Amino acid sequence: MAESSVGARQVGRRATIVCGALVVPPASTIFTPQELAHKPVALDYGNGTAYAGLQMLEGAMPREAVTTCAAATSPAERFAGLMRGDFAATVLQEPWITVAEKGGCRLVSTTFFHGTWVATPDVDPDAYGALLRAITRAVHRINADKRRYVSYFMRDWAGHPDVDALRPDDFNLGRIQLKEPTAIPEDEARWAWEWMASWGLIDGAFDVTAQIDRSLEREAHELAAAVRAR
Amino acid sequence: MAMTLTIERVMAFMGLDVLVARDEGLFAAEGLDLRIAALPPDEIRSAAEGSPAKPTTNQGKLQARGESQMFQA
Numbered sequence: 481m482a483e484s485s486v487g488a489r490q491v492g493r494r495a496t497i498v499c500g501a502l503v504v505p506p507a508s509t510i511f512t513p514q515e516l517a518h519k520p521v522a523l524d525y526g527n528g529t530a531y532a533g534l535q536m537l538e539g540a541m542p543r544e545a546v547t548t549c550a551a552a553t554s555p556a557e558r559f560a561g562l563m564r565g566d567f568a569a570t571v572l573q574e575p576w577i578t579v580a581e582k583g584g585c586r587l588v589s590t591t592f593f594h595g596t597w598v599a600t601p602d603v604d605p606d607a608y609g610a611l612l613r614a615i616t617r618a619v620h621r622i623n624a625d626k627r628r629y630v631s632y633f634m635r636d637w638a639g640h641p642d643v644d645a646l647r648p649d650d651f652n653l654g655r656i657q658l659k660e661p662t663a664i665p666e667d668e669a670r671w672a673w674e675w676m677a678s679w680g681l682i683d684g685a686f687d688v689t690a691q692i693d694r695s696l697e698r699e700a701h702e703l704a705a706a707v708r709a710r
Numbered sequence: 711m712a713m714t715l716t717i718e719r720v721m722a723f724m725g726l727d728v729l730v731a732r733d734e735g736l737f738a739a740e741g742l743d744l745r746i747a748a749l750p751p752d753e754i755r756s757a758a759e760g761s762p763a764k765p766t767t768n769q770g771k772l773q774a775r776g777e778s779q780m781f782q783a
Contacts, residue, residue, distance in 0.1 A: 485774050494782050495727040524757035526765020528724070553757040553768070573723040595724055599780045600773060607713040607742060608780075614736035614744075618727040621734070632722040632729055658727055680763055 489693040490596040490669075491608065492701065493662050495619050497592050499655040500532035501577045504569045505562050506584035513540035513589045519568035522551030522558055528593055529555075533571035534679065536589040556640060575633035578650050579642045592657060596664060605696055609703030612661050616704060619658045626653045661704075663697050712743040718772050718781035719748040725782055747778045 502521070504510045510519070513536055521537060523530035537546045549567055551558045555576040562570050562585070569588070572580055581587065599608065622629050630651045637643035666688055673686040688694075720728045728746075731737055737744040749768055760766035772778040 484770070486776070488770070488773055490783065491780075494725065496722075496724050498724050523762075525760045525762050526757055526767040527769075530757070530762075530765075548762070550758045550760060553754075557756075557758075575723075596783050597780055598770065598773070598783045603715065603779050604713060607715045610713055610740035610742040611715060611737070611744065614731040614740045614742065615727045617736050618731035618734070622726060622730055629726065629730060632726055636721045636723075656726070661727075681765075 484598070486600055488598050488600045490664055490691055491599040491603070491693050491697045492597050492612070493659075493664055494595045494597055495615050495658050495661045497594055497657040497659060498528055498532070498573055499577065499657070500529045500536075500571050500573055500591050500593065501580075501587045501655075502533060502536050502569055502589040503559075503562060503572050503577070503580045503585050503587055505565065506586075508568070508586065510568060510588060511586065513537060516547075516569055516588070517541045517545035518547050520547050520549045522561060522567040522570040523548045524551050524553045524558065524571075527553065528595055529571045529573055531676070532591050532593050535675075536571075536591055540589070556637065556642075559642070574651070574655060575630075575637060575643055575646060577655060578633075578646055578652070581652075582646065582650055583642070590655070594668075597661075599693065599696060601693070601696075603696060605699035605703060608696060608700035612700055612704035613706075616660050619660050622656075622658050626656050627651070630656070661701075663694075663701055664692055666692075712738075712741050714743040714745065715780065716745040716747050716778045718769070718778045719746055720782055747772050 523533045555572050558570040559576050630648045634643050670686045676682040755766045770781050
């Protein structure tokens with residue numbers, strides 16, 4: 481994360497793990513990520529799905545073969561561009577992965593990634609602890625019956641015909657993963673920073689104290705720990 | 711007195727837990743008045759305007775001007 485103008489820092493992992501899928505249109509001759517070498521892959525630069533896309537591509541080919549183009553933040557627009565043939569592939573998240581599959585698209589790779597919470601210095605540890613306790617209870621409820629909650633993915637895009645046509649049974653529940661919120665492991669934060677720097681997406685050396693407010697993170701997670709033990 | 715916290719808008723793909731906790735009264739049960747602030751539509755910019763090294767993102771915009779305390783990155 482770039483330096484914040486208001487002194488904000490990361491304060492923990494969020495609970496919903498994002499699934500990003502590298503998707504090709506129905507008539508594509510591409511079946512594997514390797515076959516996307518030197519072909520335009522549309523990424524919403526600056527967002528987690530774009531970084532996930534780069535990671536899926538670089539695992540399959542030399543970096544110089546990775547070819548990307550700027551795409552809209554809206555996955556609805558990326559899906560529409562994919563179906564028009566504007567680019568060879570893009571990365572989607574739910575519910576657009578399910579929309580794409582239902583429309584005959586192929587997933588050539590999928591990955592999962594954590595995101596983080598970013599907080600200003602004035603956040604009260606008691607309030608953040610309360611947030612974490614409530615979220616932890618929500619994680620338990622969702623994990624006990626994921627199908628019951630897939631309507632939330634559709635609700636975000638209500639009124640869009642492709643999403644309105646989905647049914648809860650269309651969703652692959654393996655792509656919906658939630659975990660109780662935890663602190664950010666320092667090694668993983670460093671790897672993410674150094675990986676971004678290696679692509680020229682961020683400057684400078686990793687400094688954990690500049691990136692993570694360990695004091696707020698620790699205090700709030702300790703206040704939330706009781707609910708995790710239940 | 712309830713604690714308050716304002717966060718930036720989340721969507722289900724990255725914040726399903728938050729939306730369920732809000733709708734099922736779990737924040738209120740913890741004495742937390744969680745407020746979710748959304749960027750006005752005319753201020754939302756598309757990532758298509760950016761480049762890999764200079765991306766255009768909407769994350770943290772409200773926080774940067776003091777209208778939210780937390781957001782998801």
